[in-house]
Amino acid sequence: MDDALLAELGYKAEFKREFTLIETVAFAFSIMGVVASVSSTFSFPLESGGHVGMVFGWLVPSLFVLSIAASMAELTSSMPTSAGLYYFSAKLAPPKWSALASWITGWANVTGQVTLVCSIDFTCAQMITTAIAVGSDGAVTLGAGPTYGILWAILISHGVVCSAATNVLARLNLAYVLCCAVGTTIAAIIALLVCSGNNGTRVSTRDAFTMFENNTGWANSGWAFMLAFTAPMWTLTGYDSAAHISEEVAGAARAAPIAILVGVGATASLGWLLFISASFATQSVSDLLATTLPLPMGQLFLDNLGKKGMLAIWSLIIIFFPQYVTGAAQGVDASRVVFAFARDNALPGSRWWKQINRRTLTPVNAVWLVMGLAGICGLLGFSATALSSLAGASVIGLYTSYATPIFLRITSGRDKLVPGPFSLGRWYMPIGIVAVAWVAFIIVLLLFPSASSVTADEMNYAVVLVMAVFIFAGISWIVSARRWFTGPISNVDMSTTTTYDEKQLERRHD
Incomplete structure (x- = not known):
């Protein structure tokens, strides 16, 4: 059934379908990595609103992201292929612009995947x-x-993990979610609330939810508050992974959309609870921002749990893999995107990156390309705004690729989608409009620096990363690709297969 649907979409089955429903949900959830992601991005709400930034700077974007996830779930249910977003764009765009829409979406997604x-x-x-x-x-x-140097060591180890067979990756992510991610997040929430109460450092409920502090340097407090949206937007990315591994999933048309919705909903909920507990435990925002530690969340744990308690909870986040497995899961996702785009000959050196290893039946070459490119992007670590630049680039790239097929769905593709098991029905239009409008807003927001006046070292380099890729892709399109790139290329015998396009025509005729 799965392989027959894949053939209708134009591709032959090249992977083993060893991801079950629960393992697919675990994979989508693991990429967003709640406690690790909150710990990594804690500085954004601290600067942009303090307590209000922590609580409502997470809640507001999460509600809008749900509209994007719902729209993506519908598209994935209809077209479960590793090509994912750029395939959706190709099928929903007007025929004249199909190849260009696919090209733009694919390059945006690759950019976001690698920087993530x-x-x-x-x-x-x-x-x-x-x-x-x-x-x-x-x-x-x-x-x-x-x-x-540590970054490179992690990337190399992830290259080894991501080159493994599909069943190894599936079991690893399931064990991570059940034993580490959820448990560690709940442990962190309880530890902050209990210890801050015992130490007498817990702030009042009123302060935890309403105290606003603008530490950005921007005069407009409303704008400063919105810069806190970087934290949830960076965390709530990568859920398109369920689409990109759909050729490795049993019952993909049903399992992949469930994974997207459950993954986003669970991450948004647990993340909000963790930020609320962090807000209660934060006695002084300015002291946390002044810490000499690389991550202010480490200082928050140190202040409330003491040295031994902080190292214990931190070891759960690092040694027991929440952040490490999040990176590994994202490496798998990115490699599948590179493989699929190369399968349609859209990348330089595509003949190398689309090869499947005969022993593991995974795209090993694509894995190492991703790790190499990620290591180059890591040179931004020598700037003062490394995380904001990398986070901004990944969100802009990914959400551009998310919004493009959704925009086409509510415009030229209104009558083109062949519904899968999950469908939004008549709600696809208002939900799609909200999703596209939110992405347009957030992309503009993330191009701005966190402070009103910056030096070269403090600049937001997201625009440099994104524009470098888009300029390269644009020049490549004008000079060459527009003559030969036609979008997704079928690699099955279409003479004996009903295609997705033919199903569209049948549906409109009916």
Whole structure:
């Protein structure tokens, strides 16, 4: 059934379908990595609103992201292929613009995928340096160079993990979610609430939900508050992974959309509870921002749990893999995107990146390409705004690729979609409009620096990363690709197969 549907979409089955429903949900959830992502991005709401930034800076974007997830779930249910978003754009765009829409979506998604791998692993490296600093009582403070070296060590280890067979990856993510991610997040929530109460440092409920502090340098407090949206927008990315591994999923048309919706809903809910507990435990926002530790969340745990308690909870985040497995899961996702785009000959050197390893039946070459490119992006770690630049680039790239097929769905593709098991019905239009409008707003927001006046070292380099890729892709299109790139290329015998396009015509005729 799955392989027959894939053939209708134009592709032959090349992977083993070893992801079950629960493992697919675990995979989508693991990429967003609640406690690790909140720990990594805690500085954004601290600067942009303090307590209000923590609580409502997370809640507001989460509600809008649900509209994007719902729209993507509908598209994935209809067209469950590793090509994912750029395939959706090709099928929903007007025939004249199909190839260009696919080209733009694909390059945006590749950009977001690679920079997301880098940003996740970079924050994992920062967590390790934070633990070293706390464990040595500040005697050992590692700078940008050692952090970059740790980043490469993590990327290389992820290259090995992501090259493994599909069943290994599926079991790894399931074990992570059941034993580590949810448990560690709940442990962190309880620890902050209990210890802050015992120490007498817990703030009042009124302060936890209403105290506003603008530490950005921007004069407009409303604008400053919206910059806190970076944290949830960076965390709530990568859920398109359920689409990209759909050729490895049993019952993909049903399992993939469920994974998207459950993954986003669970991450948004747990993340909000964790930020609420962090708000209660934060006695002084300015003191946390002044910490010498690489990550302010480490200082929050240290203040409330003490050295031993902080290292214990931090070890759960690092040693027991929440952040590490988040990076590994994202590496798998990114490699599948590269493989699929190369399968349609859209990348330089596509003949190498679309190869499937005969032993593991995974795209090993694509895995190592992703890790190499992520390592190059990691050079931004030598700037003062490394995380905001990498986070901004990943969100802009990914959400551009999310919004493009959704926009086409509510415009030229209104009558083109062949519904899968999950459908929004008549609600697709208002939900799609909200999703596209939110993405347009958030992309503009994330191009701005966190402070009103910046130096070259403090600049938001997201625009540099994104524009470099888009300029390259644009020039490639004008000079060459528009003559030969036609969008998704079928690699099955279409003479004996009903295609997705033919199903569209049948549906409109009916």
